[in-house]
Amino acid sequence: MCAKLAEILQGIQPSNKEWGQKAKEYLNNLATPPGSLGELLALAEQLAAIKETLKPSVKNKMVIVMAGDHGVVEEGVSAFPQEVTPQMVANFVKGGASINVLSEVVGAKVVVVDMGVAVDLTDFIEKGSVLPYKIDYGTKNMTQEPAMTREQAEKALLAGIEVVSKMIQEKGAELIATGDMGIGNTTPSSAIVSVMTGKTVAEVTGRGTGVDDKGLENKIRAIEKAVKINKPDPKDALDVLSKVGGYEIAGIAGVILGAAYHKVPVVVDGFISTAGALIAKGLNPNVVDYMIASHKSVEVGHQHMWQELGLNPILDLKFRLGEGTGAAMAMNVVEAAAQVINKVLTFEDAGVSKDA
Numbered sequence: 001m002c003a004k005l006a007e008i009l010q011g012i013q014p015s016n017k018e019w020g021q022k023a024k025e026y027l028n029n030l031a032t033p034p035g036s037l038g039e040l041l042a043l044a045e046q047l048a049a050i051k052e053t054l055k056p057s058v059k060n061k062m063v064i065v066m067a068g069d070h071g072v073v074e075e076g077v078s079a080f081p082q083e084v085t086p087q088m089v090a091n092f093v094k095g096g097a098s099i100n101v102l103s104e105v106v107g108a109k110v111v112v113v114d115m116g117v118a119v120d121l122t123d124f125i126e127k128g129s130v131l132p133y134k135i136d137y138g139t140k141n142m143t144q145e146p147a148m149t150r151e152q153a154e155k156a157l158l159a160g161i162e163v164v165s166k167m168i169q170e171k172g173a174e175l176i177a178t179g180d181m182g183i184g185n186t187t188p189s190s191a192i193v194s195v196m197t198g199k200t201v202a203e204v205t206g207r208g209t210g211v212d213d214k215g216l217e218n219k220i221r222a223i224e225k226a227v228k229i230n231k232p233d234p235k236d237a238l239d240v241l242s243k244v245g246g247y248e249i250a251g252i253a254g255v256i257l258g259a260a261y262h263k264v265p266v267v268v269d270g271f272i273s274t275a276g277a278l279i280a281k282g283l284n285p286n287v288v289d290y291m292i293a294s295h296k297s298v299e300v301g302h303q304h305m306w307q308e309l310g311l312n313p314i315l316d317l318k319f320r321l322g323e324g325t326g327a328a329m330a331m332n333v334v335e336a337a338a339q340v341i342n343k344v345l346t347f348e349d350a351g352v353s354k355d356a
């Protein structure tokens, strides 16, 4: 592994459990029946432990949408054609996609990154509306060969780390959400979860954009073949990422690692983002302290990912879209948790009696 990546991975510390404990005690004194704000209290504790304060701020929110294409689409694994990837990137730039609309609702900015789209996005890149981190014009077909080289996987991780570091250091981002766009990307995501959890491919593979029964069977066979041919080592996350991953998945893993390195919470979106989270955890398990599980996707296999990470998703909106849409929705809940610890008065300050 290159020295730069190794150094960043080593720099990811667990969150500060002393601040978490202080927050727990403080929250227990809010003028409410103890514990009655449920999961918001757990989130507030997590934010306090990450940011090392009882007054965490998550107002400056950013959704980072990573885009990339997949050689495995040749195998007919998606219900949609590859050109939808750049078409949707254009839609993100126009502000007309679901992620734009939902981000606006929660007051989050959307940042779009070309990690490996199969065509040039010159116009958008010149205008600064898409960030240029293209590693290659899509991955290789993983049923025939590794999706990418180990060097490309490292480069893509570093790209994600660089993007999120800039957002934090230059734009003041206080809460990050991950998002994805890449036709075919539920296929590598299923491969990753199968390899990393030991579940069979059939158990963790769903319909993605909506393949029919025959399409699902074909998708399962393609993933089984990719795993058989490449033999990814579940103990080596970089091996898994390079053999059966994707550039946007690597970028997402990098965003999560970079956020953790800078002690910034990161809301993990759906099936593809959580595949990135599994890779990030494989590279340094401390990173899980900084993750917030946004929602439970309809895609079968997502729940197995959360289980593997030991996280409980906040929402169940029956989403199966990606782009960062579930994470955007959960950002409001995270902000609510921050507001609770910042603003709700204690029994003493509110002048409310505690004892019966």
Ligand SMILES: Cc1cc2ncn([C@H]3O[C@H](COP(=O)(O)O)[C@@H](O)[C@H]3O)c2cc1C
Binding pocket: 077, 078, 079, 080, 084, 088, 180, 181, 182, 183, 184, 185, 186, 187, 207, 208, 209, 210, 321, 322, 323
């Ligand atoms: C119009 C459109 C918008 C999307 N936005 C996200 N996805 C989602 O669906 C794709 C993954 O599903 P599969 O593996 O079946 O191709 C990814 O692009 C993901 O971001 C979309 C898909 C489509 C068609």
Ligand SMILES: O=C(O)c1cccnc1
Binding pocket: 186, 207, 208, 209, 269, 270, 271, 272, 273, 297, 298, 299, 302, 319, 320, 321, 322, 323
């Ligand atoms: O859960 C997701 O993120 C998802 C599911 C299907 C297709 N694209 C994304």
